[in-house]
Amino acid sequence: MTIKVLYFASLREEIGRASDQFEFSDDQLASLKVCQLWKHATGQSTLSEQLLVAINQEYKDQHSLVSDGDEVAFFPPVTGG
Amino acid sequence: MSKDVAYSLPGNIREIIIVEESFDPLQIQADYQAKSMGNKTDYGATANFVGTMRDFNEGDDVLSMTLEHYPAMTAKQLNEIVDQAYEKWPIQNTLIVHRVGEIFPAESIVLVTVWSAHRNAAFDGCRFIMEALKHQAPFWKKEALTAGNTRWVAENTKGE
Numbered sequence: 001m002t003i004k005v006l007y008f009a010s011l012r013e014e015i016g017r018a019s020d021q022f023e024f025s026d027d028q029l030a031s032l033k034v035c036q037l038w039k040h041a042t043g044q045s046t047l048s049e050q051l052l053v054a055i056n057q058e059y060k061d062q063h064s065l066v067s068d069g070d071e072v073a074f075f076p077p078v079t080g081g
Numbered sequence: 082m083s084k085d086v087a088y089s090l091p092g093n094i095r096e097i098i099i100v101e102e103s104f105d106p107l108q109i110q111a112d113y114q115a116k117s118m119g120n121k122t123d124y125g126a127t128a129n130f131v132g133t134m135r136d137f138n139e140g141d142d143v144l145s146m147t148l149e150h151y152p153a154m155t156a157k158q159l160n161e162i163v164d165q166a167y168e169k170w171p172i173q174n175t176l177i178v179h180r181v182g183e184i185f186p187a188e189s190i191v192l193v194t195v196w197s198a199h200r201n202a203a204f205d206g207c208r209f210i211m212e213a214l215k216h217q218a219p220f221w222k223k224e225a226l227t228a229g230n231t232r233w234v235a236e237n238t239k240g241e
Contacts, residue, residue: 006151008149008151008219008221009149009221009223009233010221010233054151054154054219057151057153057154057157057158058157059217071153073151073154073219075151075219075221076221076233076235076236077235077236077237078215078216078217078218078219078220078221078237079220079221079222079233079234079235079236079237080148080150080179080190080191080214080215080218080219080220080221080222080237081132081179081190081191081211081214081215081218081220081237
């Protein structure tokens with residue numbers, strides 16, 4: 001059960017890497033929320049409300065559930081255009 | 082030049098282009114119009130928005146910027162935004178071009194072009210796509226200031 005995690009822009013620089021890949025057991029993934037994945041990935045207990053979350057390229061929030069094979073991205077507010 | 086038209090709905094014609102080098106917005110719009118609409122005579126309105134890099138921001142002189150993005154999500158979000166525009170207005174064609182990589186003042190960052198039979202759909206659709214792009218499409222700007230330091234742009238202003 002694999003989850004890919006991506007970090008972008010200033011967050012990528014703060015964390016010091018662009019991505020992680022984690023293996024979870026079926027039991028762990030049965031109710032894994034974005035905020036728990038964040039803690040697992042970064043060691044930080046809370047996910048700042050300033051940060052945005054996407055699962056499989058769609059906007060989600062810290063309470064969303066993560067599933068096997070998901071690509072979860074964390075990033076600061078977008079500033080394109 | 083990379084192109085991605087995944088997730089588009091059939092019939093909702095669009096082209097979304099992410100470019101890594103400087104582009105001429107009016108030339109790219111003219112080329113696309115000739116290629117995609119050369120045999121059409123039913124459009125009466127073309128609305129263009131071009132975003133250009135300024136040499137100042139937040140009171141500081143800016144030397145250059147580096148634009149980063151999340152390619153798969155950029156394509157998905159921009160295609161969804163275009164689909165939403167088609168649901169709201171009778172649009173005939175759309176073109177979005179967005180720059181990534183290192184960019185300098187007076188270079189184009191973004192082009193949004195919307196074609197329709199009448200001006201309301203073209204103006205409103207163009208503005209809708211541009212505003213949605215600014216707040217949903219995963220691009221990030223890092224500025225290199227004349228003073229020598231760099232900084233990430235914190236967030237886009239609402240509708241300015």
